[in-house]
Amino acid sequence: MIKKCLFICFSFSLGIMNTRQQSKLIYSWYGKPLGSDRKLRTSHYKGILITSESSKTETCIQLGDFILVEGVNADQPYVAQLVDLYEDGAQHKHAVVQWFCRLEEIPQNQRKMLKRDISAQEVFFDQVLGYDTDIAAETIIKSIMVIPLHLGEELPVITLNKEQTFYVKQSWDGKCFKVLSPDTFSKLKEANKTRGVITNSSKASIPSDIFTPVKKKTESVVRSATKPKKIDMEIESKHSSSKSSLSKERHSQRMANNDIKTPTARKKLELNSPTRSKGRLLGYEVLGLLDDDCDATAPLEQSATKRKVKFTNDILGSPPKIPCSDDKSKSTTQSAEHHQSDIMRLSPYTKVNDFSDEDKNLQEKDDVPSLGGYQSSQSPVVTPRSRRRCVQKTSALIAEQISMLDQEDFLSDSDSSYSLSSEEKEDDDDDDVPCTPEKKTKSNRILSTPKSSRKSAVHTPAKTLRKTPLKGTPRTPRNATPEIPRRIQATQEPASVLEEARLRLHVSAIPESLPCREEEFQDIYNFVESKLIDGTGGCMYISGVPGTGKTATVHEVIRCLQQAAENDELPPFQFVEINGMKLTDPHQAYVQILEFLTGQKVTATHAAVLLAKLFSTPGPKRKTTVLIVDELDLLWTQKQNVMYNLFDWPTQRHSKLIILAIANTMDLPERIMMNRVASRLGLTRMSFQPYTYKQLQQIVSSRLKGVKAFEEDAVQLVSRKVAALSGDARRCLDICRRATEICEFARQKRAPEMVRMAHVTEAIDEMFSSPYVNAIRNASLHEQIFLKAILAEFRRAGVEEATVQQIYHHHVALCRMEGLQSPTVSETMAICSRLGACRLLLVEASSKYLHMRVRLNLSQDDVMYALREE
């Protein structure tokens, strides 16, 4: 009971998180362990069953099958080939895969090497080292087709099942594209063929197979799995392949319930789930339940043989070319669902009766819309199967609507089905079963396709809409490329030594090395490197006053790491940078990170959800992400949730996220962060000390290496001056740059000139001298007298504040002493406001006129100094 309640709560919360209908997937092994390793406590299997709870479908994926694996981007699951399946000691299901990569996964700049257009369905045989090929089995979505082609070959035109079939022509090893080696080619071909062979054999041996479904069913019920049947798997793969939207569905589900990792836990929930389905499915479902019970009690009318024929049809997976009659079209996916429900119930009674019975029911009653006749007083046995009716019914309605459209598609279905169709028909004839299996298969198809389309529309409206650029509307520049026009005339290269020096001294010039930060560089490098190698996450906080080379050092570290990754010395990683100052709002950080990682453009809230999902689930093919957060203090919000999330993600087990946070203040975590944020940030901190004069000198001279433009003493003077003031390397470089300009101005003839002490001194004076003294000296006479009057008034009153009226009296008195005509009040007010605009004075709003209060914006001594010199 408690469990139920919990489950209700849980499903309720799911409903909030995303309003899509959730379907649970259960992963179970197919067959018994092939072999096990005692030491590692692993056991290997040859296939895995994926059971979807909501749609009652079961999929079996075998070794060698091609599969889709959940990826970063829900719309673009990864393509892979299943190589191995095993369960480890902790009961976790694992799969080992051979990856294929899509065009989108290849870096933009390297795509050019292909020199041809790539269709969306083409993938590359992935030989990039460093991807984890060991994935959690739960991330498998479904099986697909990957067909190897020769380089020159055209892609076969296929209208149906486009999303299920991929083609591979070349391989990609992270640096270049290669034609598939004959070995790989044949292996891939082989993998496809085995599928084909299975299908063929199962069909050919229909007589012998007659009994197998029964056996198989019982087997799966008891989970003994002594004799795994290929047929079964085929059914599943067929089902799954027809469900194109499965991945999305799963994706949303994943997002919601990533807490449930272990299949066992999920299974438990499944068993309790009827409560939920009842609540959701309302009338239909209840009817369905009743229906089931009727079925169960109804006398057997049809033999198991008939049933089997149906299975074989499913097995064959051949979409029939024969137009079918409507009334039969609804027997649908029963077979698969039965398997599933069997497993779920773990009930020992034979299903055969049930099946046939149901079949009959379906055949007879399908066209009757009201199921009221089935009402009975029996208390419904709660089974997961109960949803079947509802599924049937809704899907049937849709099927009717679009069956016309689909019919055409089926005619052009995959080649294998063509060849098989004739045999199939013969089989049917032999059996003289009233209903032709083709119809069923067909309706099956019809049903599933519309369902999927509907689901995708309902489930992921935001995503699909967002992803498609509005090409139809040219007015909105959605696809505008950010670009500044090119210049028309070429830039001039530096002609003289001074120009060359100036170019090198520009802050933007990237030096070959970063002198004086070797220690910090090494620390950061080691930190990131170790995390990269471990495949874990972590945070580092870097502080220091502006212009001490924090960002430059971090960028240098990243550059070196990228170099190392390119040389295969380190696992590859993604590098994302955000800057608090370059965001309009702290929450935009999510949007930018997500856009960097996946290219999706979503709102901030949605991005936060997606990122949280991304970093909390084990992404099989995901590289480690190195995230630089510059100007961290600007990500501060009232609730600090942005900072909290940023520092919480690296602590998650699967995040593979390394954060380098940069800010100015050393005690930022203590000062502005809440405890829980600061605690997640951890204690890995580093602070960049301001440069000493020796370091500054080294920085300048390393940049000027080989250019004889500065006197040694001049550089030293600048370094000492800047080190004494701020230790800001930018300032130091700016002064030197200015000094070269002054030197250029001073030099009249074309003689080569060095930057000397005099030039540097002038540049320093220009940058650091207080502008006030000069401003006062160049003020008009009455402005100076006004300042004197202020000083006099301050001295008289002993307060550093006076009204204009008081100052005016002093002003008039001073003018009399100097023998000048005294100004009118209006003129005095004008003087006052002029000085106020320059901020030599601080003045109140001018509406107070004579009573406006005035203060000096600099010390009285400065004013006296400036005025006395005259």
Next chain:
Amino acid sequence: MHLARNYFWVQKILRERFCHHFCAAGKLFGMEQQYRHLLELLRRTTVHGESNSALVIGPRGSGKTALLNHVLKDLREMTQVRENLLEVHLNGLLQTNDKVALKEITRQLQLENVVGDKVFGSFAENLAFLLEALRKGNRTSSCPILFVLDEFDLFVHHKNQSLLYNLFDISQSAQTPVTVIGLTCRQDILELLEKRVKSRFSHRQIYLMNSFDFKQYIKIFKNQLSLPAEFPDEPFAQKWNNNVQHLSEDKAVQDVLQKLFHHSKDLRSLHLLLMLAVSAVTVHHPLLTAADLQEASRQHSTDSKANIVHGLSVLEICLIIAMKHLNEVYDGEPFNFQMVYNEFQKFIQRKAHSMYNFEKPVVMKAFEHLLQLELVQPLERPSARAQREFLLLKLLLDSSQIMEALQLYPNCPTDVKQWAASSLSWL
């Protein structure tokens, strides 16, 4: 007829010169060094693709915008520069926040998210778009961009100073070459920049100080009044210019100019004075005289509040005098109508011979008129509940202004004048 056309031209040329201060056609005075510095800076930006940032600082009317316009005009005439520079002009009074400023930048750069005059996308998208665009560029291939931020001090008050941070950051990194020129009159501008913004600013400051002396001032005066050589009627221009030369040597004119120079060195006040003088020139008054300038100077320097007093009634003058006495007695403390009325009553009862004893409501009316003229100002906003008689007020006139105004006041009764001179005279 011919003469009339000449005067039309004189007025047109000189008025344009006096009104369009920023116009690059005029001349620059006393800022050759700054001009060279700025020109060289911008030339390097365009020719070498060097990023820079600079502030032009100087008091109002010192010619900051004029300097920049001159530099830009000369820059555009250089062959290596033509069509090679994108300009973005922003004004702190117009772009009051980063959102507006960003849209304006995007619009002026005509990036691809601009259709017509509309900029698409949200604030965040625009910022990301612009930064991405600028980041993509590099020194050698992208067209340099000049950002001119007029009223730079107002940009400092934008949230987080993120626009300034980004502009300065681009100018200090290897992206699209960018030069940021800020124009401001505040001397303390650097103290307003946030530390990381300040660190990214190159600390290049170009100061304009009006640092010329009186001799140069006279030269400027001559220069501003002279007619150009291309004036259609050459003999007339000759005559006019000779007269200007005469004026500049005239003692009276020099006195006028000296007085103005002492008050304010900026050229705008000179222009204002000359404008007043030139307006007097007509066919019947062919040449500018010293008297014209003196008259203009008088108009220029009159006290506005004292002018208002001249138009008051005797009763209102009496009230002002009463307030002046109250100010003297209570040392500038605020007063209310009742106090003023009592003071006025004392005067009427003991001293006045010519004044009629007005009733209180009449006096109140006069008092309210003074309030409306803003010769007195309430200390706080008048509320509906407080009685108007007891509203505390302050006089916005200085006693010297009142005495001066009384001297000039036509037909002022003698007893009022005496009362004004001393509040104790009635004793």
